[in-house]
Amino acid sequence: MTAAATPAPATPPSTRPEDLPLHEDVRRLAATLGRVIRRLEGEEAYETVETIRRASRARRRGDPDAPALEALLARVEALPLPLAALTARAFTLFFLLINTAEQVHRVRRRDAYRGQDVAPQPASARWAMQQLRAQGRTADEVRDAIAGLDVRPVLTAHPTESTRRTLLSLQARVADVLLRREHASADEQRALDDALEGEVELLWLTAEVRRDRPSVLDEVSTVLWYLETRLLDAGARTHDVLVRAFEEEFDTTAESLRLQSPVRIGTWVGGDRDGNPFVTPEVTLAAARRASHVILGRYRQALDGLIERVSIAAHLAAPDPALVASFDADRAALPDVWEANRRRNADEPVRLKLTFIAARIDATRRRVAARDAGRPDVEPAAYADAAAFERDLLLVRASLLAAGATEACRTAFDPFLALVRAHGFHGFLMDVRDHADVHKAALDDVAERLGLGPMDGHALRRELLGRRPLVGSHVPMEDATRRAFDTLRAVRTVQDEAGEAAARTYVISMTTGPEDLLRVLLLAREAGLVDLAADPPVSRIDVVPLFETLADLEAAPDVLRALLADEVYARQLAARGRRQEVMLGYSDSGKDAGILASSWALYRGQDALAAVCRDAGVELRLFHGRGGSVGRGGGSPVARALAALPPDTVEGRVKITEQGEIISQQFGLAPIAERTLEVTVAGTLLQAFDDWRQGVDPATPARFAAVMESLSERSLRVYRELVHEDAALFQLFLQATPVAELAAARFGSRPAYRPGAGAGITGIRAIPWQFGWTQIRLMLPGWLGVGTALEEASATPEGLATLREMTRVWPFFDDLLAKIEMVCAKADLEVARAYVARLGADIGLLDRLEAEFARTVAAVLRIRQTDELLADTPVLRAAIALRNPYVDPLSLLQIALLRRRWEEGTPEDDAAVGEALSATLSGLAQGLRNTG
Incomplete structure (x- = not known):
C-alpha cells in the first residue's frame, strides 16, 4: 500500500462564530512571535520560518501550486543547522502560544455560559444537579452522594513532560493579557499588546527545555507550584460551586457539606521508586516536608485575611467561653504574642485567638523547614498535629456563630x-510505589543472612502474626535491601511529622499474588507501621496491588479473592476499616495487548474486582493509572471517561493519575483547573446514579460482552503477532522514531527502560513506547489490531447493526470508539512514511501497518455512519486542522535532524543537533497533545 492510498484527513470544518475570538488570538500571537523573531534574530531567520509556515499551510489547504511533502522535506534538509534549530524553536514556541490561546478560549466559553441566562454548561455542577433532579432523585439522595464523594487526582512525574515551570508562569501571564484585552478600551488594548510582545520576547529568550536533567526535587517543586497556585484554589472553588448548585437546585441548605471538601490531591513525585533510582528515602522525606511547608504557608496567608476581617467586639457579642479559656495555654506558649496584642485586641478576643493561631502556624512551619534542612526542630509553640490546629479553628467558628455572624462564618x-480538613498538614497525599521484586529480593536477602530458610507464604504469615524483630542494626544486608527497609521507615517518619494521611498508601508494581502484599506488610512492621499480632490489629498503611499486564489483569479477581480470604490479611483489613484499594495499570496493559484487548480487560477486571469486594463486605477504591494518550488509557473528555466506567465500581470514589503534558493542559490556568475539577466531581456524582443497563433488555449486556470478547481476542492476535512475536516492528520503532533521543532530552528524571528488563519490547516503558509512535504521527498503539477486529465483526448486516447499537447504548464502547477515532484523525501516514523511508526502516512492514490503519478508519466510519472522522465533534476537528500546518514543519525538521545525527553526525555538531532535536520533541508533544 502506498502513501497515496492512505485515508485522507478530515475536511476542516468551517469556523463557528463563537470560535472567531480563538482564531483572532492565534493570529495575534503568531504575528507577535514573528515580530520578535525578526527583531531579535534578523530578516533571514524570520523569512525562513515564514516561508516554511506558508508552504505548509498551502499544502494542507490543497493549493494547486503548493509543494508536496517530499519537496518540503528537501527544503528543510537544506537548512544550515543554526537555522534549522531556530526554526524548530519557533514552531515549538508557537505551539505553546496556541495551547495558551485554546485554554483562554475554554475560559471564554465557560464564562459565556455563566454570564448568560441560558442552560448551564454541559458537565458542570449545575448541569449535573439538573440532570439528577430530572431523574427524580431526592435532595436526601443527592446530599448523601455528595457527602460520600472522594475525588483524588494524583500528579506524577513523567519523562515526556516538557513544559518547564518557568514557561507555565509565562503562559499564565499571556493568558491574562488575552483575557483582559477583550473588555479593554482602545488605549488599554495598545498597552496590553505591548505587554504581550514583552512576554513573547521573554518566551523567545527562555530555554523551553532544561539544559540539565531535572532532579526529583525539581519535579517536586513543579507539582508544588500546581498545588500552591492552582489546585488549592480550584478545589475550594469546585467545592463551593457544587454545594451552591445543590442548595439552589434542590431548594435546601447543606451546612455539613460546606465543611468537607470532596477534592484531595495526591502525588507520586518523590514517592514513586519503581524504576527510578533517584527516588531515595531521603528524597521522599524532603518531598513530604516541602509539601507540608507549602500548605502551612497557605494557611498562614488565609489567617492573615481572617485577622484583618474578623473584628467582633466582645462588648457587642460575647465570645464562646471555651475560646476565652484557651488563652491560658496560648499565653504560656507565646508570651511575646500576648504582650504585643493583648491591649490592642482586648475587646476583640476572636481576632486575638486568630493571631495566636497564626503564630502557632508560623512555629509549625519553622519546625518543618528545620527538619528539611537537617537542623534542630525545637518549636514548643508549634501544633502537634492538624487535629490540634482544627480544634483551635472550631473555637473561632463557635464564637462566630454565637455572635450571630452566620453568613460571615459560612x-x-x-x-x-x-x-484544612481536606489537606491537613500534608498538602499532598503521597503514594509510595516500588516493584514487587524489590520486596521479595530484600526479604530473601535477610532470610538468607539469618538462616531462616525461604521466605515463602507460610513464613511471611508466621512472621506477621508474631512480634519478633526481623532485622536490627547489626544485621548486614545488601544496599538495595537496606533501601527497601529505609523506604518504609521514611513513610513512618512522614506520618509522624505530618499525619497518617501524608503517606499512607504503598503501591506494589507487578503484583501477581497475595504474598506480594504480605511482604510489604512485613517490611512495614519492621518500620513500626504495622502490628497484626496486636488485639485489635494495628496498621497505618494501605497496601495496594497494581495489576498491569494483560495476564495480571485477568488474574486480578482471583488474586484479590485469595487475599480477602487470607486469615492474616483479614487482620490488615480489620485495621484499615475493611477498605481495600486496587490500582489498574492502563499503560503496560496497553503496551502488552493493544487498545481493544487492554480496554476490555480493564473493564472486565473492574467489574469483577467490585463483585469480589461486595461479596466479602469490603469497600473497594479503584485507582486508575491512566496516561495522557489513548494507548495508555487517556484521550477522553473527563465526563465521558467517567460515564464509560462500569456501573457500581466507582460509588463516589475516584482516584486517577494525571501525567505529563496533561497536567499543564488540565491545570495550567486557574480557570481551567477549576473547570477540570468541577467536571470531575460532577461526573463522579452522576456516575454513582447512572447505569446504562437500566432500560435495555436484560440479555443485552451479556450479548455486548460476547461481542467485545470476540473483538478483544481477534485484535490481540494481530497485535501480539506484530509487536511481541516478531522483532521487526520494534526494530522499525528504534530506527524510525526518536525514542533514543528522548533519553537525552532532559524532560524528566525517570529512565525510559525498566532496570534489568532488557532493551526490547518487554523492557521499554509504556510511556516512551507511546511517545515514539506519536512523534512520527503513526499513533500505532491507539489502533493496531482494531481494524481487523472491527472489519470482521461488521462484515455481516447483523454484526454491523450490533456494533452500531453498542455505540449508541453502551458508554464504554462509544468512548472506546471515540478515542480510536480521535487517534486516527491525528495520525498522518504520509508523514510517518517519510520518517520510515528517510531513516532507512522497513517500508514493507509499514505497508502492512498502513493497511491495518485503513481498515480501522473504514470500520469506524461505517459504524459511525459518516464519511469523515470526528464529524460529530467539530471543535476537535477544527483544532487538529488548525494545528497540522504547524506540526508538519516540526516533523520534517525532526526527520532532517535525525538523519544528520545518525548519518552525518560529527562531534562538533552533536550537541547542537541534540538541542534542536529536543526542541522538536517538545514542539510535537505541544502540538499533538495526548502524547505520553
Whole structure:
C-alpha cells in the first residue's frame, strides 16, 4: 500500500462564530512571535520560518501550486543547522502560544455560559444537579452522594513532560493579557499588546527545555507550584460551586457539606521508586516536608485575611467561653504574642485567638523547614498535629456563630476549615510505589543472612502474626535491601511529622499474588507501621496491588479473592476499616495487548474486582493509572471517561493519575483547573446514579460482552503477532522514531527502560513506547489490531447493526470508539512514511501497518455512519486542522535532524543537533497533545 492510498484527513470544518475570538488570538500571537523573531534574530531567520509556515499551510489547504511533502522535506534538509534549530524553536514556541490561546478560549466559553441566562454548561455542577433532579432523585439522595464523594487526582512525574515551570508562569501571564484585552478600551488594548510582545520576547529568550536533567526535587517543586497556585484554589472553588448548585437546585441548605471538601490531591513525585533510582528515602522525606511547608504557608496567608476581617467586639457579642479559656495555654506558649496584642485586641478576643493561631502556624512551619534542612526542630509553640490546629479553628467558628455572624462564618470561615480538613498538614497525599521484586529480593536477602530458610507464604504469615524483630542494626544486608527497609521507615517518619494521611498508601508494581502484599506488610512492621499480632490489629498503611499486564489483569479477581480470604490479611483489613484499594495499570496493559484487548480487560477486571469486594463486605477504591494518550488509557473528555466506567465500581470514589503534558493542559490556568475539577466531581456524582443497563433488555449486556470478547481476542492476535512475536516492528520503532533521543532530552528524571528488563519490547516503558509512535504521527498503539477486529465483526448486516447499537447504548464502547477515532484523525501516514523511508526502516512492514490503519478508519466510519472522522465533534476537528500546518514543519525538521545525527553526525555538531532535536520533541508533544 502506498502513501497515496492512505485515508485522507478530515475536511476542516468551517469556523463557528463563537470560535472567531480563538482564531483572532492565534493570529495575534503568531504575528507577535514573528515580530520578535525578526527583531531579535534578523530578516533571514524570520523569512525562513515564514516561508516554511506558508508552504505548509498551502499544502494542507490543497493549493494547486503548493509543494508536496517530499519537496518540503528537501527544503528543510537544506537548512544550515543554526537555522534549522531556530526554526524548530519557533514552531515549538508557537505551539505553546496556541495551547495558551485554546485554554483562554475554554475560559471564554465557560464564562459565556455563566454570564448568560441560558442552560448551564454541559458537565458542570449545575448541569449535573439538573440532570439528577430530572431523574427524580431526592435532595436526601443527592446530599448523601455528595457527602460520600472522594475525588483524588494524583500528579506524577513523567519523562515526556516538557513544559518547564518557568514557561507555565509565562503562559499564565499571556493568558491574562488575552483575557483582559477583550473588555479593554482602545488605549488599554495598545498597552496590553505591548505587554504581550514583552512576554513573547521573554518566551523567545527562555530555554523551553532544561539544559540539565531535572532532579526529583525539581519535579517536586513543579507539582508544588500546581498545588500552591492552582489546585488549592480550584478545589475550594469546585467545592463551593457544587454545594451552591445543590442548595439552589434542590431548594435546601447543606451546612455539613460546606465543611468537607470532596477534592484531595495526591502525588507520586518523590514517592514513586519503581524504576527510578533517584527516588531515595531521603528524597521522599524532603518531598513530604516541602509539601507540608507549602500548605502551612497557605494557611498562614488565609489567617492573615481572617485577622484583618474578623473584628467582633466582645462588648457587642460575647465570645464562646471555651475560646476565652484557651488563652491560658496560648499565653504560656507565646508570651511575646500576648504582650504585643493583648491591649490592642482586648475587646476583640476572636481576632486575638486568630493571631495566636497564626503564630502557632508560623512555629509549625519553622519546625518543618528545620527538619528539611537537617537542623534542630525545637518549636514548643508549634501544633502537634492538624487535629490540634482544627480544634483551635472550631473555637473561632463557635464564637462566630454565637455572635450571630452566620453568613460571615459560612462565606469567610467555613471554606478555610474545609481546606484544612481536606489537606491537613500534608498538602499532598503521597503514594509510595516500588516493584514487587524489590520486596521479595530484600526479604530473601535477610532470610538468607539469618538462616531462616525461604521466605515463602507460610513464613511471611508466621512472621506477621508474631512480634519478633526481623532485622536490627547489626544485621548486614545488601544496599538495595537496606533501601527497601529505609523506604518504609521514611513513610513512618512522614506520618509522624505530618499525619497518617501524608503517606499512607504503598503501591506494589507487578503484583501477581497475595504474598506480594504480605511482604510489604512485613517490611512495614519492621518500620513500626504495622502490628497484626496486636488485639485489635494495628496498621497505618494501605497496601495496594497494581495489576498491569494483560495476564495480571485477568488474574486480578482471583488474586484479590485469595487475599480477602487470607486469615492474616483479614487482620490488615480489620485495621484499615475493611477498605481495600486496587490500582489498574492502563499503560503496560496497553503496551502488552493493544487498545481493544487492554480496554476490555480493564473493564472486565473492574467489574469483577467490585463483585469480589461486595461479596466479602469490603469497600473497594479503584485507582486508575491512566496516561495522557489513548494507548495508555487517556484521550477522553473527563465526563465521558467517567460515564464509560462500569456501573457500581466507582460509588463516589475516584482516584486517577494525571501525567505529563496533561497536567499543564488540565491545570495550567486557574480557570481551567477549576473547570477540570468541577467536571470531575460532577461526573463522579452522576456516575454513582447512572447505569446504562437500566432500560435495555436484560440479555443485552451479556450479548455486548460476547461481542467485545470476540473483538478483544481477534485484535490481540494481530497485535501480539506484530509487536511481541516478531522483532521487526520494534526494530522499525528504534530506527524510525526518536525514542533514543528522548533519553537525552532532559524532560524528566525517570529512565525510559525498566532496570534489568532488557532493551526490547518487554523492557521499554509504556510511556516512551507511546511517545515514539506519536512523534512520527503513526499513533500505532491507539489502533493496531482494531481494524481487523472491527472489519470482521461488521462484515455481516447483523454484526454491523450490533456494533452500531453498542455505540449508541453502551458508554464504554462509544468512548472506546471515540478515542480510536480521535487517534486516527491525528495520525498522518504520509508523514510517518517519510520518517520510515528517510531513516532507512522497513517500508514493507509499514505497508502492512498502513493497511491495518485503513481498515480501522473504514470500520469506524461505517459504524459511525459518516464519511469523515470526528464529524460529530467539530471543535476537535477544527483544532487538529488548525494545528497540522504547524506540526508538519516540526516533523520534517525532526526527520532532517535525525538523519544528520545518525548519518552525518560529527562531534562538533552533536550537541547542537541534540538541542534542536529536543526542541522538536517538545514542539510535537505541544502540538499533538495526548502524547505520553
